[in-house]
Amino acid sequence: MQSTTELFEKFGPKLKGPIPGPKAKSIVEADDRLISPSYTRSYPMVAKRGRGVRVEDVDGNEFLDFAAGIAVTSTGHCHPEVVKAIQEQAAELIHMSGTDFYYESLVTFAERLSKVAPMKGPHRFYYGNSGAEAVECALKIARYHTGRQNIIAFFGAFHGRTMGALSLTASKPQQRRRFSPLVPGVTHVRYPYAYRGCSGGPQSEEAFALGCARYIEEKLFKTTLAPEEVAAIFVEPIQGEGGYVVAPTIFMQELRRICDKYGILLVADEVQSGAGRTGKWWAIEHTGVEPDIVCMAKGIASGMPLGICMTRAEIMDWKPGSHASTFGGNPVSIAAALATMDVLEREGVANAGVIGEKMMTRLKTWPSRHPVVGDVRGRGLMIGIEIVKDQATREVAGAWRDRIVELAFERGLLILGCGETSIRLAPPLIVNEQEASVALDIFEECIGQVERENSLAESLAASAV
Structure with missing residues (x-):
């Protein structure tokens, strides 16, 4: 069995430098001048090419795409x-x-x-x-x-x-x-x-x-x-x-x-x-x-x-x-x-059921281990994770959700929010178990960081009183 490190090296993102890189920053600046401001961009991802579950940006950084162009690239990029x-x-x-x-x-x-x-x-x-x-x-x-x-x-x-x-x-x-x-x-x-x-x-x-x-x-x-x-x-x-x-x-x-x-x-x-x-x-x-x-x-x-x-x-x-x-x-x-x-028909529909079930099995444990995860739901490779400030009150945490999405991007994982306080996982239907495992590792790491940031903020606020 491959170690977590080996899995990440083989199936994880490949980041070459700061995110976003210089070319991406330049294009985003031009976009701000020329393109309709009605578009809703969650982070400065400037795509250049894609293959399967991977997308490369203009600076050569390679991301795992668990948004699939908003659930569009069902067979993966450029099948x-x-x-x-x-x-x-x-x-x-x-x-x-x-x-x-x-x-x-x-x-x-x-x-x-x-x-x-x-x-x-x-x-x-x-x-x-x-x-x-x-x-x-x-x-x-x-x-x-x-x-x-x-x-x-x-x-x-x-x-x-x-x-x-x-x-x-x-x-x-x-x-x-x-x-x-x-x-x-x-x-x-x-x-x-x-x-x-x-x-x-x-x-x-x-x-x-x-x-x-x-x-x-x-x-x-x-x-x-x-x-x-x-x-x-x-x-x-x-x-x-x-x-x-x-x-x-x-x-x-x-x-x-x-x-x-x-x-x-x-x-x-x-x-x-x-x-x-x-x-x-x-x-x-x-x-x-x-x-x-x-x-x-x-x-x-x-x-x-x-x-x-x-x-x-x-x-x-x-x-x-x-x-x-x-x-x-x-x-x-x-x-x-x-x-x-x-x-x-040959592989995608069945694979969505199999990999989706494996992902859900792991994700269903998160509410008991992560206080900010209120609910996990979905079918196949259409999975929603609801982020909350408190599991008891179910108070929405839109800013925390957005922070998790941003942190995932910085680590090479593309995900998107949905609803008032949820995150969607919708990878291409040809995603394999190893890619799904690495993506969830990154996702969970981001959740953990937000929990630590919140805990630190609460401690600082309490000490200031």
């Missing part, structure tokens, strides 16, 4: 099969526009996706360029198909930043600030965020989740929202930006019951949780619930721009001209997606 598919397609045909002409690959990819769909077929597919576009499509088609105007979404949800998707989003005030009026007809209700909603064990958490779903029928539908005017319920089976919060099975089952009872469409936003990330093709499969519509993007094409809305065939009943996208289903993106499916 040779994906690169080959992109190169071959780019040399053949880059664009013709699938809205006015035909591509054989649109059909080929749709047929393959249909085979792994989380609901019974037949199915139809719409191609766009991003997760937000997939959500926009779902929003429009829900209204078109049902003839109804209202939509239900959840607090903590992130569905995108285009105006329709933003109207469903309820993650952070800044995402919506000064953009009103948004698309009308959207009502937000509580998501079953058990760690923030109840303090009991599994039984009380189940009751809490059930109550969140039943609130729709027992309160909304009896006071302010006529059920026959609700077109769809949009739900993330695992909230991404909201904190990597897993929806309990009973919650999803109750949503399905409500939708069936009132003729409402159930839309699963699998933009971040889909494409094998949870150890199954779709996170909703863990609950046994079948959606009516699925939105996907991110990891489905290994970094090429592609967003897809998949529905049961009878739902996509709109007429030509109702919706389209010039670049949606671009031949190069579809080629990348087909190659991505090959890798995921």
Whole structure:
């Protein structure tokens, strides 16, 4: 068995100098002058090239990437099969526009996706360029198909930043600030965020989740929202930006019951949780619930721009001209997606389940050993770690969370925050056990340093009194 030192030397980051280096600093300074300040950068990582789970910056420092471009590079950076598919397609045909002409690959990819769909077929597919576009499509088609105007979404949800998707989003005030009026007809209700909603064990958490779903029928539908005017319920089976919060099975089952009872469409936003990330093709499969519509993007094409809305065939009943996208289903993106499916079907989905379980086994011990770790949750390689000031009160610790993320970057590990006070782990699905072990070693070291810093600060404050 290899020692910790040997593992780190072989599978760990390779840092050559100060982080960030001189080239990175120069580019960040230019970026500050020229690029939209609306982007949310957590640290000055200036990427140059990537291979597998590793990313090299412009100064030659090599990082372990456990953010995967926000859960996008599902097959790892520049997987040779994906690169080959992109190169071959780019040399053949880059664009013709699938809205006015035909591509054989649109059909080929749709047929393959249909085979792994989380609901019974037949199915139809719409191609766009991003997760937000997939959500926009779902929003429009829900209204078109049902003839109804209202939509239900959840607090903590992130569905995108285009105006329709933003109207469903309820993650952070800044995402919506000064953009009103948004698309009308959207009502937000509580998501079953058990760690923030109840303090009991599994039984009380189940009751809490059930109550969140039943609130729709027992309160909304009896006071302010006529059920026959609700077109769809949009739900993330695992909230991404909201904190990597897993929806309990009973919650999803109750949503399905409500939708069936009132003729409402159930839309699963699998933009971040889909494409094998949870150890199954779709996170909703863990609950046994079948959606009516699925939105996907991110990891489905290994970094090429592609967003897809998949529905049961009878739902996509709109007429030509109702919706389209010039670049949606671009031949190069579809080629990348087909190659991505090959890798995921062969190894990625299963590996996400295996490595994710090994990581969770270790992470589940952290709350008992680290006072700042309040909760660990997730499925497969979609794992959230909630940082708190006090485990008893569960007080949020956003600044401590940010400090841990910063320290990880300085040590060569790329991770990102999510929610108010959580950290997400979302490495490429081809990550191996050794890389995962080294990443957790670095992560835990950063947590330990923050705990020591906090302890020292408390001691200094006490001595000053």
